[in-house]
Amino acid sequence: MKTKSRETQEIVYESETTANKTQQYARKNLEELFVSTPLPLSDLLFNLGLFTRSSLLVKYIVMHEVYQRFVNLPGLIVEFGTWWGQNLVLLENLRAIHEPFNKQRHIIGFDTFTGYTPSSSPKDKLSLAWQEQSYATGECYKSTLEKLLKAHEECNVLGHLHGMHQLIAGDITVTAPAYFAEHQHSLVAFSYFDIGLYEPTKAAMLAIKPHLMPGSILLLDELTWSDAPGEALAFKEVFQDTQHTIEKCKYYPSKSIVTIHG
Ligand SMILES: C[S@@+](CC[C@H](N)C(=O)[O-])C[C@H]1O[C@@H](n2cnc3c(N)ncnc32)[C@H](O)[C@@H]1O
Structure with missing residues (x-):
């Protein structure tokens, strides 16, 4: 999985993962749901489990x-x-x-x-x-x-x-x-x-x-x-x-x- 540091923007590297393509797609979907969440910030921080996968x-x-x-x-x-x-x-x-x-x-x-x-x-x-x-x-x-x-x-x-x-x-x-x-x-x-x-x-x-x-x-x-x-x-x-x-x-x-x- 490619990971990009937000702070250093130019650094891109491979994270270790055993996820297959389907799982990586599902993770991407979760990321998009996270980014487009309708929750207000304080509720989002209180409900972070909405986005916490079992492997985490x-x-x-x-x-x-x-x-x-x-x-x-x-x-x-x-x-x-x-x-x-x-x-x-x-x-x-x-x-x-x-x-x-x-x-x-x-x-x-x-x-x-x-x-x-x-x-x-x-x-x-x-x-x-x-x-x-x-x-x-x-x-x-x-x-x-x-x-x-x-x-x-x-x-x-x-x-x-x-x-x-x-x-x-x-x-x-x-x-x-x-x-x-x-x-x-x-x-x-x-x-x-x-x-x-x-x-x-x-x-x-x-x-x-x-x-x-x-x-x-x-x-x-x-x-x-x-x-x-x-x-x-x-x-x-x-x-x-x-x-x-x-x-x-x-x-x-x-x-x-x-x-x-x-
Ligand atoms: C796999 S990551 C650690 C992940 C972290 N333990 C976690 O569970 O979220 C390995 C870390 O080791 C650091 N690292 C690698 N070589 C190092 C070295 N020689 N001295 C200090 N840190 C090093 C890297 O910068 C990286 O952040």
Whole structure:
């Protein structure tokens, strides 16, 4: 599916999709219904489910399920590869539902915001999904996402207390080790890996590893995806000496949940 960034208009890239032509046509139809909706803006925002497909709704369900697994642990929520930041917003809102008074639950997102740089590692396969600038949001989107996160936070309990979200722009191979070197006291309760490439995934895993504890949860997007072997290779190399269990996500079979035991 071709995706065009509204902010950077010139960037066009292929999103990953398994939809066939009929489904893509149905999605296009939904887009047109969305654009031509008669709902007033405030009603539209209140009724967004009118346009939320099952394949998107399931992502909310998965994140809700995963949240319950780490809710009793202290520590950070970290997403590596945020794109437009929907998961970060979702996680802020799940935090507000599951632990409204926990203002210690900081949520951190890492992304270039300028999209992918194609991998030169032999451990990755070529894919249109990660050609130059694919998934680029434009560098200035970071401040838009910061505003969005703050706006959601302000809708939630204790919304006047800010500073729980942090967006780190840049190449994860540099930013992840630097962030955790500066924050050695950190604990990581939950980390979502959604980059798919070997080197940034391995750098992110190595960076958080010393900060994990028994019960910490990792959600891996592409562990079993043969077009993205780099994620599984990175995971095996980094966590081979760590006791863990791996489960297939019940409602989203291509995602895997890893629980750290020791
Ligand atoms: C598949 S998208 C993430 C989608 C997002 N997790 C979601 O579910 O909506 C992958 C993201 O990884 C980012 N990315 C790719 N390589 C990166 C790198 N070396 N450092 C930082 N971010 C990177 C891209 O900019 C892109 O936004």
